[in-house]
Amino acid sequence: MLLAFSIAPSSPDDSGSYAEAVAAALRIVRDSGLPHDLGSMFTTVEGEWDEVMAVVKQCVDAMEPYGDRVGLVMKADIRAGRTGQMSAKVERVQGLLDDPATS
Template sequence: MLIAFALTPMGVEENVADYVADAVKIIRESGLRTRSDSMYTMVEGEWDEVMDVVKRATEAVAAKAPRVQLILKADLWPAMTNPLDGKIALLEQRITEVES
C-alpha cells in the first residue's frame, strides 16, 4: 500500500513548521519507507501500520493546532512491489519505450 497525505494546521499563522515538526518526527521514526516533498508525504507499508502513522502524525498536529485538515490518497496495488519507487520506475520505462 502506498499513501500520500498532507496535514494542514488550521487557525494558526502562515508558517506551520512548528505545528508539523512533531508529525514529521513520528513519520521518520516509523521505520516505514517514506518520501516527502513540499506538499505531501508518501508512506509505504501495510494498511494498519500506514494508517497508524497517519493517525499519530495527525494527533501530533492536533495537539498544537485548534483544527487540522487531513488530505489522504491511497494506492492499493498488491502486485506492485516497492510502490514508492516501483511506480516511478514503471513510468520511466514507459517514457523510454515511447521515445524509442
Template structure:
C-alpha cells in the same frame, strides 16, 4: 495488507507557516519505520495498512498537542493484490518510459 498513501495534513488556526507541524509528522513516519517521501504539498508513505494508519493517527494527535485546534487532512491511498510494488517502483516505471 500493504498500502501506499499520499497525505496532506493541514493544521488550522496556527498561522500561515506549517513547517514545524510537517516536521513533527515526518519524525512520526521515521519512528514508525515507514518508507516515506515528502514533496511540496504532502508526503507519500508506504507500509503495512495498520502501521500507516496508526502513524496518521499519531500525526493528528501530535499536531493537536502542538496547539492546532483543528486539522484538515486529505489522503489518497492505493493497494495492490497482484504484486508487491514500492513508491520507487512506480517512479522508475515512468522514468524508464521517458528515457
C-alpha cells in the same frame, strides 16, 4: 499500500508558517521505519494498511498542540502483495520516458 497525505493544523504559527507543526508529524513518519517520501505538498508512506493508518493517526495527534482543528487529505493506492511501489511506479514511467521507441 501507498498513502499520500497532507496534514496541517487549522492555522499557521505567528510567523505564518506551518513548518513546526508539520515537522512534528514528520518525525513520527520518520521514526515509524516505514518507507516514505517527503514532497512539497504530500508525504507518501508505504506499508500495510494497519501500520500506515496508525502512523497517520499519530500524526494527527501530534498536530493537536498547534491548533484546535487538523486538516487531513489522503490518497491511497492499495494493491495486495506489492511492495517497493514507491520507487517502482516512478521507475516504470521513467523507463518509458527514457526509451526512444516510446518518445
